[in-house]
Amino acid sequence: xxxxxxxxxxxxxxxxxxxxxxxxxxxLGVGGHRLHEWVFPDGxxxxxxxxxxxxxxxxxxxxxxxxxxxxxxxxxEWADSADWTGWWGAEPPFHHDVCVLTHHARPPLPxxxxxxxxxxxxxxxxxxERARDAADGQSVRLGGGVATVQQYLRAGLLDELHLxxxxxxxxSGERLFEGLGDVLDGxxxxxxxxxxxxxxxxxxxx
Amino acid sequence: xxxxxxxxxxxxxxxxxxxxxxxxxxxLGVGGHRLHEWVFPDGxxxxxxxxxxxxxxxxxxxxxxxxxxxxxxxxxEWADSADWTGWWGAEPPFHHDVCVLTHHARPPLPxxxxxxxxxxxxxxxxxxERARDAADGQSVRLGGGVATVQQYLRAGLLDELHLxxxxxxxxSGERLFEGLGDVLDGxxxxxxxxxxxxxxxxxxxx
Numbered sequence: 057x058x059x060x061x062x063x064x065x066x067x068x069x070x071x072x073x074x075x076x077x078x079x080x081x082x083x084l085g086v087g088g089h090r091l092h093e094w095v096f097p098d099g100x101x102x103x104x105x106x107x108x109x110x111x112x113x114x115x116x117x118x119x120x121x122x123x124x125x126x127x128x129x130x131x132x133e134w135a136d137s138a139d140w141t142g143w144w145g146a147e148p149p150f151h152h153d154v155c156v157l158t159h160h161a162r163p164p165l166p167x168x169x170x171x172x173x174x175x176x177x178x179x180x181x182x183x184x185e186r187a188r189d190a191a192d193g194q195s196v197r198l199g200g201g202v203a204t205v206q207q208y209l210r211a212g213l214l215d216e217l218h219l220x221x222x223x224x225x226x227x228s229g230e231r232l233f234e235g236l237g238d239v240l241d242g243x244x245x246x247x248x249x250x251x252x253x254x255x256x257x258x259x260x261x262x
Numbered sequence: 263x264x265x266x267x268x269x270x271x272x273x274x275x276x277x278x279x280x281x282x283x284x285x286x287x288x289x290l291g292v293g294g295h296r297l298h299e300w301v302f303p304d305g306x307x308x309x310x311x312x313x314x315x316x317x318x319x320x321x322x323x324x325x326x327x328x329x330x331x332x333x334x335x336x337x338x339e340w341a342d343s344a345d346w347t348g349w350w351g352a353e354p355p356f357h358h359d360v361c362v363l364t365h366h367a368r369p370p371l372p373x374x375x376x377x378x379x380x381x382x383x384x385x386x387x388x389x390x391e392r393a394r395d396a397a398d399g400q401s402v403r404l405g406g407g408v409a410t411v412q413q414y415l416r417a418g419l420l421d422e423l424h425l426x427x428x429x430x431x432x433x434s435g436e437r438l439f440e441g442l443g444d445v446l447d448g449x450x451x452x453x454x455x456x457x458x459x460x461x462x463x464x465x466x467x468x
Contacts, residue, residue: 069273069425069427069439069451069463069465070277070438070439070446071276071277071439219275221275221427221461223451223454223461223463224450224451225439225446225449225450225451225465227439227442227443227444227446227447228443232276233275233276233277233431233433236433237433237434238433240276240431240433241433243431244430244431245275245429245430245431248429248458248459250456250457250461251456252454253454255427255429255456255461257275257429259275259431
């Protein structure tokens with residue numbers, strides 16, 4: 057069974073998954089990079105526990121879905137920004153099909169290393185169907201941002217949510233667990249494995 | 263220097279320190295008891311890490327301040343509820359002076375084991391002054407609930423905040439980090455020590 061899973065989704069102690077004011081200069085919002093320092097630690101090695109969780113987000117994953125804001129800073133029509141090819145350079149680290157949710161059509165964008173970005177304009181269910189086909193029996197990974205994860209949570213389409221709780225305070229920005237009401241009913245922690253840097257939590261709907 | 267510190271303040275993954283609907287039957291709100299199962303684990307021993315953090319909230323502490331809702335479920339005049347002596351039975355575990363913040367005067371309440379509850383009606387600064395006198399050079403511990411901790415944070419009177427991030431979702435209730443704006447500026451994690459049950463985080467204003 058092809059699962060839809062979120063991996064290594066970092067949130068601050070006060071619940072924010074991105075800082076305020078996302079832009080080309082601040083892709084994760086102001087201060088948001090502090091949520092990801094455990095992935096790219098400065099001057100020290102990543103812990104084995106953190107490594108293992110990061111690998112779980114790659115092993116057995118055959119396709120990725122992400123929101124448009126995770127793909128880039130462009131917010132309206134592509135227009136002059138049609139040369140934007142993502143944050144990841146010429147060879148993105150996905151190496152499979154990536155469905156980008158957007159209201160603005162654009163032709164598929166094949167990149168080096170096997171990644172092709174598909175711009176899906178007919179909704180989250182269509183994107184999931186397309187990603188499942190592309191994954192060919194493997195799992196589909198759901199990227200961010202917050203709005204995208206919330207949409208799939210609300211639709212009951214998400215199977216697993218792996219959070220990394222990072223011991224920083226952001227004070228403002230985008231909160232993952234906001235306005236979800238009873239959407240979280242039945243979701244429980246199935247694994248709690250802290251590293252020296254963050255607390256890893258795997259949540260599933262039981 | 264007498265510090266004012268919060269110890270073992272439990273918050274859920276989604277940021278809640280109590281569930282909704284606090285009452286005599288549900289002192290921590292509906293579902294809120296799940297935040298404290300790590301303190302009173304059912305059928306297993308508490309971990310050494312958790313033990314050590316709980317002890318830090320007792321060693322060197324000479325007085326306690328708490329909000330009225332932590333003292334009891336009574337919400338208006340004491341009136342018929344003047345026989346309420348707290349949640350902790352005849353011998354509360356404080357063994358020192360406890361200042362209860364309230365708008366409703368009541369005579370001091372001495373209990374077995376050295377605890378005396380003082381009902382302070384002239385504000386958080388007066389309560390702190392009184393607790394500092396009582397602590398006699400030791401630290402003052404600040405209990406809950408959320409509103410009380412927020413008041414001291416806003417007034418810049420808090421020195422340390424020890425959180426236990428508990429891997430549960432409450433979905434609603436009282437959030438600690440809500441509406442604080444720039445009050446959190448300068449507050450940083452000075453220690454991150456996860457146990458098998460919770461992630462301990464010590465925050466201080468640097």
